[in-house]
Amino acid sequence: MAAGPFLIQDINDAVSGELDVRVEEQDGSVQQFKMNTASIPYLTRPGRVRYKLAAGKPTEWGHHLRGPLFGTGEFSWGISNGWSLYGGAIGGGDYNALSLGLGRDLMLLGALSFDVTQSRARLPQDGVKSGGSYRLSYSKNFDEYDSQVTFAGYRFSQEDFMSMGEYLDARYEGDRNGKSKEMYTLSFNKQFRDLGLSAYLNYSHQTYWDRAANDRYNLMLSRYFDLGEFKNLSLSLSAYRNRYNARNDDGMYLSLSVPWGSSGTLSYNTTIDRNDNTHRVGYYDRVNEHDNYQLSAGAGRSGATLSGYYSHEGDMAQVNANASYQAGRYSAVGLAAQGGMTLTAEGGALHRIATPGGTRLLLDTDGVADVPVRGYGSTVATNRFGQAVVTDVNSYYRNKASIDLNALGDKVEATRSVVQATLTEGAIGYRRFAVIAGEKAMAIIKLADGSEPPFGATVMNARKQETGIVNDGGSVYLSGINPGEAMTVHWNGAAQCEVHLPAPLPADMLMNNLLLPCRPVGAGGQEIPPTR
Numbered sequence: 001m002a003a004g005p006f007l008i009q010d011i012n013d014a015v016s017g018e019l020d021v022r023v024e025e026q027d028g029s030v031q032q033f034k035m036n037t038a039s040i041p042y043l044t045r046p047g048r049v050r051y052k053l054a055a056g057k058p059t060e061w062g063h064h065l066r067g068p069l070f071g072t073g074e075f076s077w078g079i080s081n082g083w084s085l086y087g088g089a090i091g092g093g094d095y096n097a098l099s100l101g102l103g104r105d106l107m108l109l110g111a112l113s114f115d116v117t118q119s120r121a122r123l124p125q126d127g128v129k130s131g132g133s134y135r136l137s138y139s140k141n142f143d144e145y146d147s148q149v150t151f152a153g154y155r156f157s158q159e160d161f162m163s164m165g166e167y168l169d170a171r172y173e174g175d176r177n178g179k180s181k182e183m184y185t186l187s188f189n190k191q192f193r194d195l196g197l198s199a200y201l202n203y204s205h206q207t208y209w210d211r212a213a214n215d216r217y218n219l220m221l222s223r224y225f226d227l228g229e230f231k232n233l234s235l236s237l238s239a240y241r242n243r244y245n246a247r248n249d250d251g252m253y254l255s256l257s258v259p260w261g262s263s264g265t266l267s268y269n270t271t272i273d274r275n276d277n278t279h280r281v282g283y284y285d286r287v288n289e290h291d292n293y294q295l296s297a298g299a300g301r302s303g304a305t306l307s308g309y310y311s312h313e314g315d316m317a318q319v320n321a322n323a324s325y326q327a328g329r330y331s332a333v334g335l336a337a338q339g340g341m342t343l344t345a346e347g348g349a350l351h352r353i354a355t356p357g358g359t360r361l362l363l364d365t366d367g368v369a370d371v372p373v374r375g376y377g378s379t380v381a382t383n384r385f386g387q388a389v390v391t392d393v394n395s396y397y398r399n400k401a402s403i404d405l406n407a408l409g410d411k412v413e414a415t416r417s418v419v420q421a422t423l424t425e426g427a428i429g430y431r432r433f434a435v436i437a438g439e440k441a442m443a444i445i446k447l448a449d450g451s452e453p454p455f456g457a458t459v460m461n462a463r464k465q466e467t468g469i470v471n472d473g474g475s476v477y478l479s480g481i482n483p484g485e486a487m488t489v490h491w492n493g494a495a496q497c498e499v500h501l502p503a504p505l506p507a508d509m510l511m512n513n514l515l516l517p518c519r520p521v522g523a524g525g526q527e528i529p530p531t532r
Helices: 164-173
Strands: 017-024 030-037 049-056 070-078 083-092 095-105 111-123 127-142 147-157 180-192 197-208 214-227 230-244 247-260 264-273 277-286 291-299 305-313 318-326 330-344 347-352 360-364 372-374 387-390 398-403 412-416 418-422 428-432 434-437 439-447 458-460 466-469 475-481 486-491 494-500 514-520
Touching (some): 083 111, 330 360, 347 387, 360 398, 412 475, 418 428
Parallel strands (some): 360 428
Antiparallel strands (some): 017 030, 070 083, 083 095, 127 147, 147 180, 197 214, 214 230, 247 264, 264 277, 277 291, 305 318, 318 330, 330 347, 360 387, 372 398, 398 418, 412 434, 458 486, 466 475, 486 494, 494 514
16 A cells, blocks of 8 residues: 555454554555454544434333433544543433443453433422432453453442433332342353354342342353254253342253255254243244245143244335234234335435434435345335335445346346445445446447448437447447437547437347437437338
């Protein structure tokens, strides 16, 4: 690369640990150094501000609206490469809370963040309650041991501190049991590469102002392996202990998945806890890139169960249907659709949704409808205006979107079928493909004096799209043409003459050449019948 400062922007945010960097300069000199990375809580690029705003009304367990209209927002500001300031606020009715914190990249030592949240609530039965909550978070990788402390944290809350959820329970249910005091959390995972085994351990300790402390331990082991003709089998074991009031609540979960056929998976799992022991078998399969389903049956102390679902990834929404049954207890069916609408100065479209308010990419196919485009997931067809939105894109990473040429219609051609974009979190990007739609034909272009345009002359439609290149003898393969359309032939850097296509177009244009007279630009002319 050229001498001077440079910026590497295409490293995925999932990359962590120690990076080996090699820089080769134009003069042949080489620099090599190591750089440590970490999963940094709330860290933002220097000089950048990220923010989110939302408003609405809360709902209770029955999905009914309950509580005042509220607004909430959060932000993160990159002060420097190592420091970020972040915070947020929420307010509605008689409840308000404000938070402010700092995130710090400690390089070899990991990453650290600290924040303070202050709440104020007015309750009919207790008057004004105000309190603070203080949180410390830490993250560190230990790559030499294939290990990672993914999150370690401590939080202390004053007795009168309330989250909005606690306020709503106290306000409408009169229930303030379980007031949080202190919480310690620790998560640790390790890879045993020789065994193909992953281990995950989590511990949390929670104390309360008005009841006994609670400790929870969770261990998970998972392994992929081959067994005879069966490849990529997955086995996982999860066990937990929840200790409360000097009483242990223990449980275990075991699952086995076996690939079946070209796209299916057979599964078995069992759950053992203090109250029940269940066994369940299931089958999952993908019908195509847009549709999948799962069927399962199980049995336990509480009776037999049956369940299933079908999921469809449509162009405008994700649609899910499900049904479940338990002998002697209940039966249920459900149908859900999740989608969104994005409107910009460049246009917009209805689309299926990933994360509300998440990063999106608006794709334009030059007004051509039903063109299959994709990000990293399944394809989406452009709407009647030739636009589609893909939501499976990553923030702060070079994303690629493309046209699925294998599914492109016979009358559509793409001269630019791949685009790239690097977007900040929550941004809406815009990219345009070069697409033409219409019939295809073999033609011979003749000038007014009987000669032909020079070799390499280009044929352009009214939208300045290239529809063909002239070969020897004036022959040209045309694509994206329409009845009665006027096109110009260009050479020497300018439009030299104009051809008019017949209406209607003949049906055998690929087998028999059209003879298209080319009149000087500005000479006008009527539509002419085809000549063979």
